Amino acid sequence: MAAEKPQPVQVPYCQVCTLPAEYCEFGRDFEKCKPWLIRNVPNLYPHLLQEANDKEAEKLSEQLQGSGISPAGSPAATAGEPSASKQEDVKRLPGGKIKRKEKQEVVIEKIVRNKRKCITTVKGLELFGIKLSDASKKFGKKFATGASVVKGPTEKDQIDVQGDIAYDVVDFIRETWAEVPESAIFFIEDGKRVSAA
Template sequence: MAEKPQPARVLYCGVCGLPAEYCEFGSDFEKCKPWLIQHAPELYPDLVKDTNSNEADKVSDKLQAASISDGAGASSTSKPEEVKRLPGGKIKKKDKQEVIIEKVVRNKRKCITTVKGLELFGVKLSDASKKLGKKFATGASVVKGPTEKEQIDVQGDISFDIVDFITDTWHDVPESAIFFIEDGKKVSAVD
């Protein structure tokens, strides 16, 4: 009597849901790599080699960073500074606490004044937009800017009174931290 054929067992990726052999053709292959290395190393031997070399690089980077901080005269009582690193090894800079006001002219006569950076001083942007809209009797809204950070767009040219309003309403915002963008240059509002 002939043997009954057994069904083929397919290993599906826990991240994207595709069969593990097809993960490289999916849209989230970078996200799938750690899962594949752990659950299906025989399918992608190059990934395993790459991770082993990357881990060795990370260990050597940590050792170099530790020797640099030890050589800089760091005392044993101080905490080491935590540096936020982005993918690719770039160091993320902290945002400067400053408010930037920019006037954008559209259709040759209509203006929009954008206010960026109020959230760095602990100001809730939705409340700030309501107060700005009431004070200047115009429309104001919180929108995402080109850098994916939220900013306040106020209809009209309110740049003449906005500095006084900001410093009077939110006392944590010093006048020295407010800047205007004029002709592509950052100009202090204190002048």
């Protein structure tokens, strides 16, 4: 009796990113691949199918609430609903993630390194329409020190200025940029937020 010849393995390739379907999650377009994966290879990513079902249920409940009918069938109560301004603070991103609008505030923090050298970080100037590269040049000229725009720990740009100039920076911001109100400037001291006003 002759041994059976093994059959070749059929590998499904994603039509979006052209990777084998089981590698889509490691590609850069995984969000774009999800619909194709759900339709063509649902057994590889069962959690995607569950997410899709949850999103459909969420959309349906939102449509019912928008029409004034609660999911139970009775008219929705307006007293318990969040106000319109509260809803404006929340923005839905693709994939169902929620993004909250950032408060417009400038946060100044002094970071000590090597027990004697200090760096003063300024975060949030871009929320007032100030270009960070221009602001860092102004800080560097005013305080005769190095200043640069860097990515912070939360992947947002911030300005790092060499030296312990946290209190002088507040006065400089007030003089230079009138659009930044005094009440929107805060310090981080000993892990606590303190208003600069």
